[in-house]
Each structure stands twice: as structure tokens, then as C-alpha cells.
Amino acid sequence: MFVAIGIIVLLVMVFGGFILAGGAIGPVLAALPLEFMIIGGAAIGAVLIGNSTHEIKLLASGLKKVFVGPKYNDQDHIDAIALTSKLMKLLRTEGAVALESHVTEPANSAIFSEYPRIQNDRVLTTMICDPLTLLVVSSGTLDTHAVEEVIDSAIKTELHEMAEPEHTIQSLADAFPALGIVAAVLGVIKTMGSINEPPEVLGKMIGAALVGTFLGVLLAYGFVGPMASRLKQINTRDQQVFHSIKQVIIASLHGYPQPLVLEAARSGLAPSHRPKLTELLDMMRSN
Numbered sequence: 001m002f003v004a005i006g007i008i009v010l011l012v013m014v015f016g017g018f019i020l021a022g023g024a025i026g027p028v029l030a031a032l033p034l035e036f037m038i039i040g041g042a043a044i045g046a047v048l049i050g051n052s053t054h055e056i057k058l059l060a061s062g063l064k065k066v067f068v069g070p071k072y073n074d075q076d077h078i079d080a081i082a083l084t085s086k087l088m089k090l091l092r093t094e095g096a097v098a099l100e101s102h103v104t105e106p107a108n109s110a111i112f113s114e115y116p117r118i119q120n121d122r123v124l125t126t127m128i129c130d131p132l133t134l135l136v137v138s139s140g141t142l143d144t145h146a147v148e149e150v151i152d153s154a155i156k157t158e159l160h161e162m163a164e165p166e167h168t169i170q171s172l173a174d175a176f177p178a179l180g181i182v183a184a185v186l187g188v189i190k191t192m193g194s195i196n197e198p199p200e201v202l203g204k205m206i207g208a209a210l211v212g213t214f215l216g217v218l219l220a221y222g223f224v225g226p227m228a229s230r231l232k233q234i235n236t237r238d239q240q241v242f243h244s245i246k247q248v249i250i251a252s253l254h255g256y257p258q259p260l261v262l263e264a265a266r267s268g269l270a271p272s273h274r275p276k277l278t279e280l281l282d283m284m285r286s287n
Contacts (some may be wrong), residue, residue: 003067003230010222031208035215038183043172050171055164062165066227070237074273079115080241081248081265082283084128086111088252088261096136103129103136127154127245135253144253151246159239166231173225180216184209243268258284 019025047056065071072080090111091099102109106129112119119125131151134142187209191202247264256264262280269275 027204027207028211031211035183035212039179039216042179059165059168062231065234066230070234072238072241076117077241077244077269077273078275079118080124081244083115083118084245084248085284087132088248096139100136103132123158127242131249144250147253148250155242162235166228166235169224169231170228173220173228176216176220176224180213183212187212240269
């Protein structure tokens, strides 16, 4: 919502200020379509040259995130902590055999079915089930630090993939001013080819060429750069759920009491969506 509002405010203030200052908006609007075609087309071509199909799909999902917000809401963070805590409690009280069916077939798990959003999320189910499957097949004999390293590696890989669209968008933001100059130079070349025209004609042609520079800078610093920054904020929030899952597993393997396990997972969440410890404790007691 704020992204759409920001775009509207930006356009109104930039073009409104130009008009109030006495600028003629007609020549700018007339030049925008072709200048945008040159700059936007060059940007799309650069993306296609520099990325595989997989990265382009990630870019599309990243742009969607900018407008719809984080993938995981506050309840998802709470559910991830609760679900992982239940699985670790089952491992501790009933052993690896009782846990096996839940982590090897989460789609058919009664525990996972209590949390359908997580059950249908491939990333979160993998983040939970893979280390617990290791514990099952090793009958719980794995060193806790070894399990932590495995989880850290999985998180690092996932974060790298999450960051790819952010890097691509930021690269585009960095490139747009130069692409604007390319469009402007082409406009100047066109103008030089009509050097015998009267000044009023040349003035319009030079003005149209300068729209390319204006558009490149506006896209870079008014649109694309802020989108990259917003996506980074969203990814930072979404990745916290991975660390919560890790804290529940590792703290449980260390044999910490459940309140301390829940606090270890909860404290890693941003204050804006961190649940109260009493809320988590009450939820675990009720289940």
C-alpha cells in the first residue's frame, strides 16, 4: 500500500512542481514513451543477458514482495516456534521412532496439519524437517554443534537465494542513470542530424533528448533504488523465522527447559512482531 502511495506522491510532486514552476509538460510527455522504450528496453535486455531463468523468476517474486510485503506474518513466526517446539518435545519424550513419520512425510503429519501455512511452505518444512531427519536416522547421537552447522549452512543458502533479486534490482538502479545518458546521446545525435532546422525546432529536440537523462535518474533514485531497499527490509524480516526454528532445535538439544527454549527463539524476532513469552507459554500449555 505504501509503495503505491509513494509512487503517486513522487509523480505528483515531481511533475506538479515542474508545472507550477512554469514548465511545459507537453514536450516531456511527448518524449517519455520513446525515451522509456530505449531505457526500459535496455534494462530488460541487460537483465536477460545477466541472469538465468531461475534468477529471473526470483526477480519477479522479489518485485511482487515489494508491493505485497513480507511472506511471513506475525502468526507464522509464532506457529513456526510452536510447531518446532512440539516436534522437539516429541523427540525428547517418545524418541526418534515417534518423530520419524512427522519429519519424513510432513504432508501427512498430524502435527504439521495444525499449521497449514507452514505445512504448505516448502522452505519452512525443509528448514524444520531436514535437521530433524538427521537426528532421527542417527537415533539422536549427533553432536549438537554439528547439527547447528548443518542448519547454519541451510540458512546461508536460503538467504543467498533471497538476496539475489535485491542485488539485481540494485544493479538496475545503478545502471539507470547511465542508460538515461545513452538515450540522451541518441537524442543529441538525432538533433545534430537536423542542425539546419530553426532554433525553436532544435530546442524541442534537445529538450526531448534531455528527458532521457531525467528519466534515467528518476527511475534510479525515485523508483528502483527504493524498491531494492524495501526488498532488503522485507527479506530481513522474513529470514528471522529461520533463526527462530534454529534456536528451538539447538536449545532443545542442549536440554534447556521449555521457557528458555521459547525465549531463545522469541528474542531473535524484531520488537515490532515479537510475541510475548507468556503468550507462547500459554499456547504451548494449551496444546
